Amino acid sequence: MPEDNTKIDAKKPAKPAAMVEAAEKPKASKKSKSFDTNIDEQLLFGKYPYTDIVVNDLSLANYINLTPKSYPNIYGRSNKGMANIVERLMNKLMRGGTGHKVGGHVIRTEGQLQGKKLKVMHIVEDAFDIVAKNTKKNPLQVFINALERAAPIEDTTRVRYGGISYNVAVDISSVRRVNVSVNNLAFSAVIGAFKNRKTLADALANELILASNNDPNSYAIKKRVESERMARSAR
Amino acid sequence: MAADQPEKPQAPAPAAQVQGQQKAEKPFDGFLAQVVEVVKGRTGIYGEVRQIMAKIMEGQDKGRVIRRNIAGRIKVGDYVRLPDTTREAKQIRVR
Numbered sequence: 001m002p003e004d005n006t007k008i009d010a011k012k013p014a015k016p017a018a019m020v021e022a023a024e025k026p027k028a029s030k031k032s033k034s035f036d037t038n039i040d041e042q043l044l045f046g047k048y049p050y051t052d053i054v055v056n057d058l059s060l061a062n063y064i065n066l067t068p069k070s071y072p073n074i075y076g077r078s079n080k081g082m083a084n085i086v087e088r089l090m091n092k093l094m095r096g097g098t099g100h101k102v103g104g105h106v107i108r109t110e111g112q113l114q115g116k117k118l119k120v121m122h123i124v125e126d127a128f129d130i131v132a133k134n135t136k137k138n139p140l141q142v143f144i145n146a147l148e149r150a151a152p153i154e155d156t157t158r159v160r161y162g163g164i165s166y167n168v169a170v171d172i173s174s175v176r177r178v179n180v181s182v183n184n185l186a187f188s189a190v191i192g193a194f195k196n197r198k199t200l201a202d203a204l205a206n207e208l209i210l211a212s213n214n215d216p217n218s219y220a221i222k223k224r225v226e227s228e229r230m231a232r233s234a235r
Numbered sequence: 236m237a238a239d240q241p242e243k244p245q246a247p248a249p250a251a252q253v254q255g256q257q258k259a260e261k262p263f264d265g266f267l268a269q270v271v272e273v274v275k276g277r278t279g280i281y282g283e284v285r286q287i288m289a290k291i292m293e294g295q296d297k298g299r300v301i302r303r304n305i306a307g308r309i310k311v312g313d314y315v316r317l318p319d320t321t322r323e324a325k326q327i328r329v330r
Contacts, residue, residue: 171305
């Protein structure tokens with residue numbers, strides 16, 4: 001990659017030429033495996049490139065953060081918008097069950113994942129590996145497609161006009177659409193892996209593939225269709 | 236109000252959206268619109284709904300500006316997807 005080498009030269013002109021050559025030679029021979037030298041070269045989990053990811057939905061494009069990070073973590077030092085989208089999926093997976101009833105039961109796991117970001121990171125990595133194996137695509141692109149498909153555009157709330165309250169259909173802002181979508185994708189993985197032979201990684205991979213194809217068997221897609229149907233009747 | 240809007244010069248698209256402007260494989264539901272103004276005040280029992288003026292960018296009503304209720308954090312310049320472009324929200328009364 002000649003372009004990258006020129007970038008490095010421009011950044012560090014003060015280095016002696018021999019050192020620069022020594023640093024560049026192995027890089028040219030092997031595939032880009034370095035994690036910290038150049039931001040553009042960072043691959044997700046050291047495997048999946050960020051370069052050719054496309055967000056097709058214009059409304060969500062501004063709120064899906066795709067800054068290249070090999071192991072995305074902001075250590076809770078900033079807000080949601082600054083975090084890589086994969087990190088937000090991890091954060092939503094760090095939970096000890098569902099907070100409310102799903103299918104008649106509240107799911108309570110034994111708290112294996114609460115506060116354990118590294119463990120979740122490996123789970124997401126495994127899930128992405130499974131997706132890559134099954135679909136032969138970049139799993140990050142599959143995840144982005146799933147996000148776009150699972151994001152609802154309409155919801156209902158109670159609005160009061162002059163003392164009388166109605167159920168009114170409201171549109172959803174793009175920030176909230178991403179939030180809801182990520183949450184539902186992670187939530188369905190927790191449900192799918194509970195009291196089941198499936199691991200959490202299997203369940204997550206399954207959900208991502210289903211949702212990216214707009215398959216109604218996916219939990220997140222079901223939720224989107226349900227909320228939009230209720231809103232349509234309340235217009 | 237609606238009659239005046241088509242004459243307005245179309246705002247140039249912000250440079251930040253180059254990523255999303257590539258050809259979509261499958262079209263998405265709804266019509267794309269851009270937020271022109273966030274109306275002061277809130278509605279909804281918990282104050283979770285805001286009103287916006289949105290300029291429609293797709294479909295029959297392209298270029299028209301309509302008033303809509305919207306849930307979630309919003310600011311001027313954002314893009315939203317409207318399921319339909321015919322309805323218009325009631326104006327908020329400030330007491």
